[in-house]
Amino acid sequence: MSNKQPIDVKKVWQQDRDHYIHPWTDFSTFKETGSMVLTDSDNVHVQDGNGNRYLDGIGGLWCVNIGYAREEMAQAIADQVRQIPYYSCFGHHTTVPAAQLAAKLAELAPGNLNHVFYGCGGSVANDTAVRIIHFYFNQLGKPNKKKIIGRIDGYHGSTYMAMSITGVKFDHIGFDIDEQMVAHISCPNPYRRPEGQSLEAFCDEKVQELEDKILEMGPDNVAAFFAEPIMGAGGVIVPPEGYHRKTLEVCRKYGVLYVSDEVVTAFGRLGHMFASEAEFGIVPDIITCAKGLTSGYLPLGATILSDDIYEVISKPQADGAIFTHGFTYSGHPVSCAAGVKNIEIMERENICGNAMEMGAYFEAQLKTLMDLPIVGDVRGRKFMMCIENVANKVTKELIDPAARVGNRIADHCQARGLIVRPLAHMNVLSPPLTLNKENVDFLVAVLRESIEATVADLKAEGFL
Structure with a gap:
């Protein structure tokens, strides 16, 4: 050094x-x-x-x-800068790394999560998820399905909507959040469960709270439930066994989309490229990821959608209408090249x-x-x-x-x-x-x- x-x-x-x-x-x-x-x-x-x-x-x-200062990563980034450092992916343009990384993420993600939208980090990935979810339900003729449910002590980012979904109350001090759009249920923290309560009873109580909240808000109004597999910035909370499977079942029952925020847990932190299915036995509707996607070498986030969602949002709304969501740096070729190389290193070195x-x-x-x-x-x-x-x-x-x-x-x-x-x-x-x-x-x-x-x-x- x-x-x-x-x-x-x-x-x-x-x-x-x-x-x-x-x-x-x-x-x-x-x-x-x-x-x-x-x-x-x-x-x-x-x-x-x-x-x-x-x-x-x-x-x-x-x-x-x-790990830090990998020469192989530096070379991959430098090579891409020399070849084509940037081109807009708006409309019908792409670059090799953006396409390659999207295909690799679809291969690694569970179930039929085969479609990737790029942003610059986890907060943007979660904001993108909300915007696409709202668009999805609009396309289905369900314009009232807009409300989002998060969890107390859940963390989803610091852009406006992502922070509104975040339930770490300390992070809200002095700032505004959207309290009309977002509601929160309790943190499934086993360490803080009532004395004498079994883990199974605690889990069932938290799952019932989600169902009660959906019913209180009205199933026709609730669009999505956001959950980290393990809650990170809220204190590394591992929910009780079966919690994620049961909350997913509740969401399916009421037509609520399940967003698994894997900004922290994806790309090896728990020993898997994605933790939702491998560690917790669920295939969500959407996975958001960032951080370990490039191992922090360059900013990049991704919102990964199921075939079912993509089929709806990819149908033209009307003559001349387009899907008007995106960022200047969506699919940035140098960041995507870093993502491709990062995953290659992870796989090669196990x-x-x-x-x-x-x-x-x-x-x-x-x-x-x-x-x-x-x-x-x-x-x-x-x-x-x-x-x-x-x-x-x-x-x-x-x-x-x-x-x-x-x-x-x-x-x-x-x-x-x-x-x-x-x-x-x-x-x-x-x-x-x-x-x-x-x-x-x-x-x-x-x-x-x-x-x-x-x-x-x-x-x-x-x-x-």
């Missing part, structure tokens, strides 16, 4: 602080502390401008699945196999942290994990938010050469899928030290 050219880190830090509005910025500290300037990377590690090296425990943002094997080891090793006094739950699957920290492991009472426990743990980890993601009282882990046993052992050891250091801090300051 070496810098390719000299960098004036102090100048970059200043430029960033003065001019760059970051996503999810904490302005209470940003104007004073600014940002850590990252300058280099290699496989599972990144390096800052001061030469400090870190194991990236969050894979960029759930996305650097094949990266899903490593995610299954090493992900199982990662999951087991993280669960050894349950002996620590504030670790209430370690949950997730394979390379999509979360540690929930609590004040009392019996009552599951939370630590005072003023303690910023997730941030404290993340800070201690960073000082020891590991980056983890704080989410309030939780810490999320979604490393590159190329982690080996040595990497896992380092990550878990640093987490243990950092949580122990945090416990000492909290006791010293009267939070525990």
